[in-house]
Amino acid sequence: MRVITLDGLTKRYGAYTAVDDVSFTVEPGNVTGYLGPNGAGKSTSMRMIVGLTPPTAGHATVLGRPYKEIPNPGLHVGVLLDASAQHNGRTGREVLALSAMLMGLPTKRVDAMLEMVGLNAAESKRRVGNYSLGMRQRLGIAHALLGDPEVLILDEPANGLDPAGIHWMRGLLRDFANRGGTVLLSSHLLHEIEVIADELVVIGRGKIVAQGSKESLLESSGMFVRALDDEQLAGALSNAGIEFTRVAKGGFNTHAGAEDVGRAAAGAGVVLLELRTADGAGLEDMFLTLTADDAREAVTT
């Protein structure tokens, strides 16, 4: 079952195309990461999913129907688009209480959510205007979970969270997906998303540039190998006809298999210190390469 579908979603502002023919689906039990540099079109896509921005072309559905046609949508879909979009004059508690009232939820649900996101009684009685960005994000996540939804759509939820906060959110979203929930979250930071997401959709300048499971995208970045003497290893790999690229911190990335690399090293008597699947750094290289043409700044790797 597809919980969220985007079908040819496009948004143009005059001559500028913010989102260009974006199609993907999000399955239940998964955390899908929507990754891209700033201004790539992530937020615009998410606003189109929930009907705040009318698309120029294409359409999106949530739980099998356009978001607008979901009655009392807060009970089905938890949305956090911008943690700062709250009235600065309201207290954190009041923000949740208003939405609970609208959704027809009891007040104790507000207390439960405040406790879950770690906002204590004193903090919840302060005005949102005095909140740090991290506290606003926690309040925003509490707000998204208020209606006990089965779908979460979160735009940059880790922004402003400290490392402990990111760890906490990772656990929370993992648990949510493990229970059968569906999560779509965006980020412009690869490290943030690769620890949380199962599926990745990478977007650059409005267009999807890569999508698939995290493992399949990781795999394509190949093997990492490092030796006691990297120069000796470079020679051995060259002799064996194995192509490789040098990693700045030492070692090499290669698309050859582990066995080929191991045999080449053994044949030349090179002492290997590491031979493994390239990790996040490889995915990062991929992310930077995929988005380099589309990024706002020139990226040098």
Place this chain on the structure above:
Amino acid sequence: MSDNVTGGAVASPMRKLSVAETQVVPLVRLTRVELRKLVDTRAGRWLLIAIGVITAAVVVIFLFAAPAEELTYAQFLNATIIPQAVLLPILGILTVTSEWGQRTGLVTFTLEPHRGRIVMAKLLAVLVMGIAVVCVAFVLAAVGNALGAALQDGNGSWEFGVSGVIDTFAFQLISVVQGLALGMLIMNTAGAIVTYFAIPFAWGFLTATVSWFATIGAWVDLNTTTIPLSTHEMTGESWAKLGVSVFIWVLVPLVLGWMRLLRRELKSA
């Protein structure tokens, strides 16, 4: 910060609500939410407190400043009309513009994607609040009149017809709805407030410089057509004139503003 959700643990499966069986949020509940939003921020709360304090102040001033024979219920109530009419529209303006200025619209229109229902709820909320504020004026005027008779040897007449009640409510509710309409049309607190107060000045200026405006002003200028409402001298013709000017300055902006709000894109940061 407690780490009370453990990663990876298989917890109880999720409760999944049937979308088809979920009820839409009733309009009454949306209206109650909008009413609460009028009073739960400092700006809204102080505006209402200011309306109450100024209404009371006007009654007190009238009690001590007016000649004894003028201390009647009708006169006390009339004294409260103008100060209330100055502040009430701001309530209508704020209820809409804060959704854009403070960007709470992102949440409001995500929880109720049918924006027309939110506008309807806001309209009902400001009407309810407007009626409540006018009721405060009725009560304070009664206190003033009682005190006038007791302390100042005032006239103390309670004479006040049904038409007076209708006039007073009509006067204030027109202004609060006009505020809401301008808020939707202009979508900016300062801009909407300035426009609300600038329209009468602009008319005054045009009337003074172009004689033609003085002629049509009798039918078009809301400031002119509402005068019989505050003096309780409404006739068939004055209701007709009021209707024309309300159509131009309240209904047209309301419809245009409503359309603008339905179409306007809500942006995140």
